[in-house]
Amino acid sequence: MFERYRVPIKTVAGRAAPIPEFVITRAENCVNCGKCEKSCIYGVHKRSEQDPRKMADPINNLCKNCFRCIQDCPQRALAMSPGPEYTSLGRGVWTSLRMLTIYDEAETGKIPVFGAGYRGAFAGPGYDGMWTDMSEIVRPTRDGIHGREYISTGVDIGRRPGYLKFSGDGRLVTGLQPLIEIPIPMVLDVTRMRIVSPSLLEGFAKAALSLGSLLFVKAGMLMPDGLVGRTKHIVTVQPEGTDVESMSLPDDARMAELNYSDSWRKDARAFRARFPKTVLSFRMQAATGVERKIAELAMGGVAAVHVLYDEEGLEPGNGDRHAKDSLKAIHRAMVAKSIRDEITIIAGGGIAAAEHVPKTIICGADVVSLERALMIALECRNHITCSQGSCPINVKSASPDWVEARVENLVGAWRDQLLEVLGAMGLREVRRLRGELGRAIFYEEVEREAFSEIEGGAADGTAR
Amino acid sequence: MAQRAEGCPKVFPEADLVPSEHLKFVNRFTVKRADTCISCGTCQSLCPYGVHKRVEGHVKILPPDDRKCIGPSCSVNYFFCVANCPTNSLSVGASDTFISLGDPRWTSDMILATWQQAETGQPISLDHAGNIGASGGGFDKLQFKFPENKRKLSPEDICTAIDLNRRGSGEKIRIPIPIYGGGMSFGSVSLYTMLARAKAARKWNTFTCTGEGGYPDALVPYKDHVITQIATGLFGVREETIQRARIVEFKYAQGAKPGLGGHLLHDKNTPDVARMREAVAYTSLFSPFPFHSVYSVEDHKKHLDWAHAINPRALMSVKVSTPNDVEMVSVGSYFAGAHIVHLDGGYGGKVAAPEIAKKNIAMLIVYAIPKVHKFLENEGIRDEVTLIASGGLRTAVDVAKSIALGADGAVIGTADLVALGCVRCGNCESGRGCPRGIATTDPVLDKLTDADWGAERISNLYNAWRLQWCDLLSRFEMTDISQLRGRTDLLVHGNGISKEVTP
Numbered sequence: 001m002f003e004r005y006r007v008p009i010k011t012v013a014g015r016a017a018p019i020p021e022f023v024i025t026r027a028e029n030c031v032n033c034g035k036c037e038k039s040c041i042y043g044v045h046k047r048s049e050q051d052p053r054k055m056a057d058p059i060n061n062l063c064k065n066c067f068r069c070i071q072d073c074p075q076r077a078l079a080m081s082p083g084p085e086y087t088s089l090g091r092g093v094w095t096s097l098r099m100l101t102i103y104d105e106a107e108t109g110k111i112p113v114f115g116a117g118y119r120g121a122f123a124g125p126g127y128d129g130m131w132t133d134m135s136e137i138v139r140p141t142r143d144g145i146h147g148r149e150y151i152s153t154g155v156d157i158g159r160r161p162g163y164l165k166f167s168g169d170g171r172l173v174t175g176l177q178p179l180i181e182i183p184i185p186m187v188l189d190v191t192r193m194r195i196v197s198p199s200l201l202e203g204f205a206k207a208a209l210s211l212g213s214l215l216f217v218k219a220g221m222l223m224p225d226g227l228v229g230r231t232k233h234i235v236t237v238q239p240e241g242t243d244v245e246s247m248s249l250p251d252d253a254r255m256a257e258l259n260y261s262d263s264w265r266k267d268a269r270a271f272r273a274r275f276p277k278t279v280l281s282f283r284m285q286a287a288t289g290v291e292r293k294i295a296e297l298a299m300g301g302v303a304a305v306h307v308l309y310d311e312e313g314l315e316p317g318n319g320d321r322h323a324k325d326s327l328k329a330i331h332r333a334m335v336a337k338s339i340r341d342e343i344t345i346i347a348g349g350g351i352a353a354a355e356h357v358p359k360t361i362i363c364g365a366d367v368v369s370l371e372r373a374l375m376i377a378l379e380c381r382n383h384i385t386c387s388q389g390s391c392p393i394n395v396k397s398a399s400p401d402w403v404e405a406r407v408e409n410l411v412g413a414w415r416d417q418l419l420e421v422l423g424a425m426g427l428r429e430v431r432r433l434r435g436e437l438g439r440a441i442f443y444e445e446v447e448r449e450a451f452s453e454i455e456g457g458a459a460d461g462t463a464r
Numbered sequence: 465m466a467q468r469a470e471g472c473p474k475v476f477p478e479a480d481l482v483p484s485e486h487l488k489f490v491n492r493f494t495v496k497r498a499d500t501c502i503s504c505g506t507c508q509s510l511c512p513y514g515v516h517k518r519v520e521g522h523v524k525i526l527p528p529d530d531r532k533c534i535g536p537s538c539s540v541n542y543f544f545c546v547a548n549c550p551t552n553s554l555s556v557g558a559s560d561t562f563i564s565l566g567d568p569r570w571t572s573d574m575i576l577a578t579w580q581q582a583e584t585g586q587p588i589s590l591d592h593a594g595n596i597g598a599s600g601g602g603f604d605k606l607q608f609k610f611p612e613n614k615r616k617l618s619p620e621d622i623c624t625a626i627d628l629n630r631r632g633s634g635e636k637i638r639i640p641i642p643i644y645g646g647g648m649s650f651g652s653v654s655l656y657t658m659l660a661r662a663k664a665a666r667k668w669n670t671f672t673c674t675g676e677g678g679y680p681d682a683l684v685p686y687k688d689h690v691i692t693q694i695a696t697g698l699f700g701v702r703e704e705t706i707q708r709a710r711i712v713e714f715k716y717a718q719g720a721k722p723g724l725g726g727h728l729l730h731d732k733n734t735p736d737v738a739r740m741r742e743a744v745a746y747t748s749l750f751s752p753f754p755f756h757s758v759y760s761v762e763d764h765k766k767h768l769d770w771a772h773a774i775n776p777r778a779l780m781s782v783k784v785s786t787p788n789d790v791e792m793v794s795v796g797s798y799f800a801g802a803h804i805v806h807l808d809g810g811y812g813g814k815v816a817a818p819e820i821a822k823k824n825i826a827m828l829i830v831y832a833i834p835k836v837h838k839f840l841e842n843e844g845i846r847d848e849v850t851l852i853a854s855g856g857l858r859t860a861v862d863v864a865k866s867i868a869l870g871a872d873g874a875v876i877g878t879a880d881l882v883a884l885g886c887v888r889c890g891n892c893e894s895g896r897g898c899p900r901g902i903a904t905t906d907p908v909l910d911k912l913t914d915a916d917w918g919a920e921r922i923s924n925l926y927n928a929w930r931l932q933w934c935d936l937l938s939r940f941e942m943t944d945i946s947q948l949r950g951r952t953d954l955l956v957h958g959n960g961i962s963k964e965v966t967p
Binding site: 027064065072101114123132135423425453 | 559604816826903
């Protein structure tokens with residue numbers, strides 16, 4: 001019987017102390033009158049339990065920045081300031097706000113909703129310089145929240161033939177290649193993580209299993225006992241210089257990944273001969289000329305490629321081209337050769353927010369791989385001391401079940417937000433979103449269109 | 465300049481001082497007194513602003529009242545307390561509370577300036593810090609090029625009125641200022657907020673809008689200044705609500721959540737709200753997207769004809785969001801018979817919306833206005849359409865910029881709420897709702913807003929804004945705001961200004 005895909009969501013409290021966005025300080029001239037307790041509707045101010053004559057310290061993480069206690073304090077003893085821990089949390093595209101948003105999504109599995117409009121910068125580099133389109137009048141089956149279940153987020157990894165050929169006596173002639181269908185356009189990738197412990201790995205693997213997605217691990221990473229025989233959802237990434245003739249894969253492996261090198265033709269041939277039922281993907285660091293290399297792979301019969309960007313979503317060289325522009329170039333190069341459907345493009349790196357998933361897909365990727373976001377979902381505090389084995393939240397000690405639930409919540413929240421974007425565009429499947437550059441609005445283009453006639457107007461519209 | 469059907473209104477409501485004690489909490493600067501203070505009283509005798517005070521007979525001096533402090537720039541004065549303190553106990557610096565208040569789009573300065581205008585009714589100068597945000601793009605990167613001022617025109621000689629009906633048929637409606645209030649439904653905001661906006665609209669002979677949550681009876685006395693909205697959920701829409709309106713607004717989509725419909729969270733759906741919306745209390749209410757009776761522009765015309773049949777004298781306004789093909793949508797609306805095309809761009813929005821939708825979906829209004837304006841001009845129908853812009857317009861100068869880009873007027877939402885004391889904390893959606901009683905239906909919290917007080921504040925804001933438009937027009941030696949429309953040559957884009965706005 002047909003079963004509708006859904007991500008299991010349940011609230012999973014964090015393990016670390018929450019980071020307050022704003023901090024309320026109580027000056028010494030407080031007379032403990034308790035006015036703040038009455039005026040706060042969020043429960044930030046309470047009397048001290050030890051000594052009810054005194055006010056306890058404010059519970060800052062409940063504060064929603066409404067200033068009511070500050071305005072009502074007869075002594076003017078309260079002041080609000082941006083939380084120091086919060087302001088120092090983020091770096092680059094991994095801003096404090098995005099990290100807090102991911103913590104929240106991983107905890108509740110819900111779409112972040114706030115009032116009073118958008119509050120951030122107008123536009124920015126990379127994905128902050130593009131918007132998605134919407135449609136005023138769309139087909140039936142779209143009914144606000146109630147139409148969402150008709151939207152498919154399923155994608156294929158591998159080569160799906162455009163048509164089938166039969167012989168005169170009705171036998172199938174087209175040679176079918178292995179194909180993986182996953183219900184969400186997101187895969188989990190832990191190969192570039194700074195810390196992976198067996199219990200984290202078990203949690204990620206269980207999440208990939210229950211999401212129906214894939215988990216990319218390094219070959220040789222120790223599989224926890226609980227997963228023996230349940231490795232269908234695990235993709236092993238072979239180290240550089242692997243000899244395809246002698247490498248081994250689990251029996252039920254549906255996909256494997258080799259590092260791209262000059263000998264890729266030989267590797268691909270040998271792989272197909274040895275593992276005909278397994279999808280082969282080549283992994284490559286995006287850099288100058290990536291579009292040419294991928295086109296060659298597609299023409300050479302390779303079914304999938306995994307393009308990697310750095311944590312900021314940039315490729316080295318080409319003036320640190322962002323994934324947005326890099327993927328657009330790749331997509332367009334392949335469309336020009338009419339080979340876009342020959343290859344599945346998985347893109348990873350710099351995916352720091354829910355909106356980056358549809359934006360990456362619009363720019364030309366079929367599937368998005370989540371890496372750093374998974375760690376942030378586990379409340380990673382973005383410290384750089386992991387390599388020395390020190391972690392302020394001791395992430396290694398997290399239980400597999402907790403990891404699984406947090407990752408599922410994050411992916412569930414991101415999928416729901418993907419549905420919002422698809423819904424607004426009137427699209428009924430995410431496959432149709434791939435490379436839909438006409439359904440996006442790019443900063444440079446609209447600036448030029450709207451303001452080129454204005455003095456100083458952006459002829460080039462460089463996004464900052 | 466377009467021919468006027470009637471003269472320009474000359475009489476406007478007078479501004480009155482409407483202070484709010486509870487909005488006086490924000491101090492720009494913090495004055496700190498260290499323990500080394502010996503309470504000598506030098507600072508008290510020096511400070512002319514009254515920051516330092518000692519209660520008669522007290523030994524110790526009171527903690528500094530830093531709301532009155534003018535900040536470190538005071539150091540040029542002989543009476544600067546920090547320099548004169550014999551024990552070096554005083555220090556003055558920027559206030560954390562001030563920094564915590566705003567955000568790049570609505571800066572702390574902008575919120576304070578809006579409060580000040582709502583309180584006094586007096587305008588701020590056009591180059592005031594409260595007239596430009598720090599978002600680094602859009603309206604914040606566009607500025608007017610003012611010529612050297614030769615002749616100062618008096619506000620009485622300047623007309624800021626716009627016509628809402630520019631077609632051959634139907635009632636001619638002219639509003640004396642180029643703005644009216646946007647739709648905020650009963651349920652998303654309190655009844656007092658709606659009443660305050662309706663009263664202000666009546667004072668200014670302009671409009672406010674019911675939003676999609678029905679037409680509360682309390683608004684009926686203001687029916688000549690209330691637009692009835694027909695949105696996809698059809699909550700509380702009845703024949704009589706359409707029949708009593710002078711303008712009927714069809715809401716296809718809204719800029720804060722383009723293409724997503726509406727959503728009232730269950731907590732805010734109190735029994736009163738549910739009765740108005742003919743729904744079950746404390747359930748989440750969804751307004752679907754789109755109109756399921758409209759799948760083409762022909763259906764859209766049928767829709768307008770239907771409302772026209774119910775109320776033949778009402779003007780038709782069509783509120784649409786801003787997709788890539790917004791200009792085609794606008795032309796379609798015109799040919800379907802709309803008098804007003806209302807474009808609602810992203811980044812705005814008064815109450816709850818998903819973050820992903822507010823920031824990422826649809827075109828921003830600043831791009832959509834020139835696109836639609838030019839297209840309608842090329843089609844030869846620009847002068848029959850009233851083009852209204854909304855979505856992220858925060859100040860009088862933003863409205864003027866929209867008009868210079870090609871709109872006729874604007875719709876205001878958030879600024880009205882800020883005038884009522886909104887601090888933009890953004891918690892409109894959660895639990896009992898707004899801690900200031902503006903965007904709430906909680907029976908206790910909504911007592912925090914008083915409709916008459918609120919109406920005066922909004923009226924003051926409109927007065928301050930009108931005077932700013934008059935000043936702006938006078939500097940361009942224009943006497944009518946319609947002369948400003950489409951004058952992109954008067955604007956300069958931030959890329960051409962050497963001083964970059966910090967993002």
